[in-house]
Amino acid sequence: MDIARRNNVTETGNPDGPTVVLAHGFGCDQNMWRLTVPALVAEYRVVLFDYVGSGRSDLSAFSEDRYASLEGYAQDAVEVAETLDLRDAVFVGHSVSAMIGVLAAGMAPERFGALVMVAPSPRYIDDEGYRGGFSAQDIDELLESLESNYLGWSAAMAPVIMGNGDRPELGEELTSSFCATAPDMARVFARTTFLSDSRDALAGVAVPTLVLECTQDVIAPREVGAFVHKAIPGSTLVTLDATGHCPHLSAPEATNAAITEFLAGLR
Amino acid sequence: MTARAGSQPDPYETGDDGTSNAMFAALLEDSAEELYESAPCGYLSTLMDGTIAKINLTLLDWLGMEREAVVGRMRFTDLLTMGGKLYHETHFAPLLRMRNEISGIALEIRQADGDRRPVLVSSAVKLSGNGEPLLIRTTLFDARDRRAYEEELLRERKAAEEARREAEADRARLQDALAALQQSLLPTTLPPVPGLETAAYYRAASPDQLGGDFYDLFPVDGKSFAFFLGDVCGKGPQAAAVTSLTRYTLRAAALHDPDPVSALSTLNTVLHERYTGGDPRYCTAVFGILEPDPATGETAVRLASGGHPPALVLRADGRVDFLPTPGGVLVGILPSAPFATASTTLAPATLSCSTPTASPRPAPDRTAPPCTATRRCVPSPPPTPAGPRTPSSRP
Numbered sequence A: 001m002d003i004a005r006r007n008n009v010t011e012t013g014n015p016d017g018p019t020v021v022l023a024h025g026f027g028c029d030q031n032m033w034r035l036t037v038p039a040l041v042a043e044y045r046v047v048l049f050d051y052v053g054s055g056r057s058d059l060s061a062f063s064e065d066r067y068a069s070l071e072g073y074a075q076d077a078v079e080v081a082e083t084l085d086l087r088d089a090v091f092v093g094h095s096v097s098a099m100i101g102v103l104a105a106g107m108a109p110e111r112f113g114a115l116v117m118v119a120p121s122p123r124y125i126d127d128e129g130y131r132g133g134f135s136a137q138d139i140d141e142l143l144e145s146l147e148s149n150y151l152g153w154s155a156a157m158a159p160v161i162m163g164n165g166d167r168p169e170l171g172e173e174l175t176s177s178f179c180a181t182a183p184d185m186a187r188v189f190a191r192t193t194f195l196s197d198s199r200d201a202l203a204g205v206a207v208p209t210l211v212l213e214c215t216q217d218v219i220a221p222r223e224v225g226a227f228v229h230k231a232i233p234g235s236t237l238v239t240l241d242a243t244g245h246c247p248h249l250s251a252p253e254a255t256n257a258a259i260t261e262f263l264a265g266l267r
Numbered sequence B: 001m002t003a004r005a006g007s008q009p010d011p012y013e014t015g016d017d018g019t020s021n022a023m024f025a026a027l028l029e030d031s032a033e034e035l036y037e038s039a040p041c042g043y044l045s046t047l048m049d050g051t052i053a054k055i056n057l058t059l060l061d062w063l064g065m066e067r068e069a070v071v072g073r074m075r076f077t078d079l080l081t082m083g084g085k086l087y088h089e090t091h092f093a094p095l096l097r098m099r100n101e102i103s104g105i106a107l108e109i110r111q112a113d114g115d116r117r118p119v120l121v122s123s124a125v126k127l128s129g130n131g132e133p134l135l136i137r138t139t140l141f142d143a144r145d146r147r148a149y150e151e152e153l154l155r156e157r158k159a160a161e162e163a164r165r166e167a168e169a170d171r172a173r174l175q176d177a178l179a180a181l182q183q184s185l186l187p188t189t190l191p192p193v194p195g196l197e198t199a200a201y202y203r204a205a206s207p208d209q210l211g212g213d214f215y216d217l218f219p220v221d222g223k224s225f226a227f228f229l230g231d232v233c234g235k236g237p238q239a240a241a242v243t244s245l246t247r248y249t250l251r252a253a254a255l256h257d258p259d260p261v262s263a264l265s266t267l268n269t270v271l272h273e274r275y276t277g278g279d280p281r282y283c284t285a286v287f288g289i290l291e292p293d294p295a296t297g298e299t300a301v302r303l304a305s306g307g308h309p310p311a312l313v314l315r316a317d318g319r320v321d322f323l324p325t326p327g328g329v330l331v332g333i334l335p336s337a338p339f340a341t342a343s344t345t346l347a348p349a350t351l352s353c354s355t356p357t358a359s360p361r362p363a364p365d366r367t368a369p370p371c372t373a374t375r376r377c378v379p380s381p382p383p384t385p386a387g388p389r390t391p392s393s394r395p
Helices: A072-081 A096-107 A136-148 A171-177 A181-195 A221-229 A254-266 B017-029 B032-038 B057-063 B082-099 B146-183 B236-256 B260-274
Strands: A010-013 A019-023 A046-048 A087-093 A112-117 A209-216 A236-245 B041-046 B052-055 B102-112 B115-127 B133-142 B214-219 B225-232 B283-292 B299-306 B311-315 B318-324 B338-345 B348-354
Touching: A019 A096, A046 A072, A072 A096, A072 A181, A072 B338, A087 A096, A087 A254, A096 A112, A112 A254, A136 A181, A136 B082, A136 B102, A136 B146, A209 A221, A209 A254, A221 A236, A236 A254, B032 B057, B057 B102, B057 B133, B082 B102, B082 B115, B082 B146, B115 B146, B146 B236, B214 B236, B225 B236, B236 B260, B236 B283, B260 B283, B260 B299, B311 B338, B318 B338, B338 B348
Parallel strands: A019 A046, A019 A087, A087 A112, A112 A209, A209 A236
Antiparallel strands: A010 A046, B041 B052, B041 B133, B102 B115, B115 B133, B214 B225, B225 B283, B283 B299, B299 B338, B311 B318, B311 B348
């Protein structure tokens, strides 16, 4: 199987520099990193990809069984790393991808040498002694919102949205397909993401880890950032002066500064 | 409408009397501010971090909140349901950042009374002269009726999908039942006949429909074998019922008296008596007896036909002969029917019987040519003949 095509892998930056893998979260695709990439390309080899079922991945490779757990998504990340034969790459994961990175580093420790967790949450639903910020009913509401909003996705558009490395991408095409995910696959990703509980995996993280949180984040409140920081031995927590769940979009300078400072410290 | 001389009055002219002038002036007093506050949609302006800087009366009325409680104190996402917040953070906000505008997103706002109001949300980013984002302008349209309609559509689509799944399951069950029933009308294997190779090819026209064709081959005593092949008029369950009756009648008749004419006559009586009245059912059939002679290796064939196309005999030298059975009438249509007989010896030769409906749907994997009434479809040169290897003889 052509993993590079399946996961719409994009490589850019300095081919001789250390590798940084940028992994998007639930909702959109690798274009989420478009304000981050420019800050890295001079010194780092930058690898971007779309999880199967998102962005321009090969939708025909989607399997509800595989992607019913975060391990399935982590397998995507590991397979991308194997295909490119990455060693000690830094895995930068946004939102649910931060936890996917934890799992991927556990599955293939030789591939990933450090983690940057942007707005992570190991569990979204409240639990005894733990506040994730959501109830199970909230997740059902999100699924309803997904059902009401296809965001330009249509069966006719799917071939255009799907990965096609042979064709130069037009900006217009890019924005029209951005966030457009086949509804069935988006529903699976949403369920897998928001019903997941990976708290137990945090203690096993054995690589340098940077946790980035925002001052105001509906999806990953500050208690969750503190929980993650405390659970991962030796991790660094940086609170960005940013609102929302996507600091790499809403506060790119601060986010980039935190990431590049962490990367410089690894060298 | 009456015809009028002269020019039509221009509806956009204010007219001569002062009345419409005054009405227009009153309308134009609807200031931009008034239009903003009382527009039939919600208006909202927020800073880039979502903090609400401006909101119109219409939206405040929907929310059931005071301006002071909202402006500078709440963010746009605070107005949404939790599911809506998640959707906003994962889809709405990134798209708005990407395109600087987004339109027609279905969300729900939470009212002070606890109710939710479905709205369609559009947002655009106001940029400064040098392209820096300054603020977000958002419009919300009441979508209660529209959402109810969409939910109805979704519900019906789900119901239709469910119905389709059930229909597919029903169809699969029906096909299974039909296949089992069809199998019961045909022999699962042909018994070995000394000195002969036997083959049958049967193909249903459709998995949804029972065919009316039938055949069988079975021993009648220690030495001889009976075979029959025929075609019941029509298709479907009624034809299958006749097929079933025909098959078991012929088998029983053959055990009682293996004479071909006698067997067909019994079938004729049974069908005629069973299907009297407004629903006559009949069939064409060939019934024959095979008598292998271990001493010579030849096989004698005696058959009778009721309205069925003649059998073909393919001789070892490639010659093809009809085995004519003129005068035999359809089985079951008359109280008493004459059946034509014929006989031959296979030495060596191939005897081929088929139903007329077998030929229009050729299949590549067949083992016997689907011969009907034509000689052309018998391959030439002939295949290695099955059966006894002695010169042919004809009656």
